Amino acid sequence: MPREFTSLTQLLEHISKTAKRRKRVSLDLVVRAVGRRSFAPLLLLVGIILFSPLSGIPGVPTIMGLLVLLTAVQLLLGRSHFWLPQWLLRRSISKGKLIRALHWLQKPARFIDRWLRPRLEFLVGRAGTYVIAAICAVIALALPAMEIVPFSATTAGMALTALGLALVAHDGVLALFAFVVTAFVFGLIAGALF
Template sequence: MAQEPHNLQDLLDHIERAARKHDQVSLATVMEAVGTRSFGPLLLAAGLTTASPLSGIPGVSTAVGLMVLLIAMQLLCGEKEFWLPQWLMQRTIDHRKVSRAFEWIRPPARLIDGLLRPRLIALVRASGRYVIALVCAIIALGMPAMELVPFSATGAGLALTAFGLALVSRDGLLALAAFGFTTLTLGLVLQGLI
């Protein structure tokens, strides 16, 4: 079982080490790298994928949304280890695209890690985790529509990343910011669809 990442750079290291071993990086490879028992790292990995240039690949945002929805629902039902269907786990991306996306993500990751610390911990523990899971499920349900509104999937990815980071670093202040960013993103998507 993978050791749980403690910050954004640690998560990137886990995924990158696993990705180097394969020509095609599957969702199963990513989940194995970050572990299947913790919502925060999985949510963070999903958010980074959606916020990165990888979201420009048709269908990636929808696939990530489905993954987030399934994991959020399992958390809400009290599951201890997360499960995804095999067809979704076998979905792959070329390892060179993953490497390029990580080159883009690493500089801000160092900056972000320096800003995070445990605070307002009640917002990311117990019932706070369930509220975050519910909001993430709502984001996930909107992901297919976000493929139609330019750059909205990136906004959703940033919200998911912020929620994941908040859970990993136990930073409730970041969770509060993520709630606000989610409201803004979903509002822009609705406006773009009307």
């Protein structure tokens, strides 16, 4: 059931309510909760997962990178309903780990929500969304390498969260911040690998 989210707190609360009904929470359940038709909530979801302590679980950055890449490419191709493979959607995590990560994110989410508002909307309009999708695809391709560079996946999660929030809140200023964070992430990776 697709929903409109206007804040990060609202999205976290919705995921938490969905998770409380299960012992294990699959990616499919969370994706259905936030809506498969909207790029912004899916991007925001991945960013939250990578920014949380869940990014320290081996394989999570790579799986999230694949999710972002698949949705970003489909957006760039003009699809309105995102297809994701079943093997990816079946991936799951224990309810306890997810609830702890969501709880850890509540305070930063409330702080961030106070600063969100529609600004410089041309940066997050139709053309801006395609630029953001292209940037996200590049980040997604780099996420497997981020498994070996400490904290880089968390920083990438911050960039993806900011890009997702910018689209949700129509906040171009936040999009500009996300572009700076993305440049920093790639500088960090380049410095660590070369």
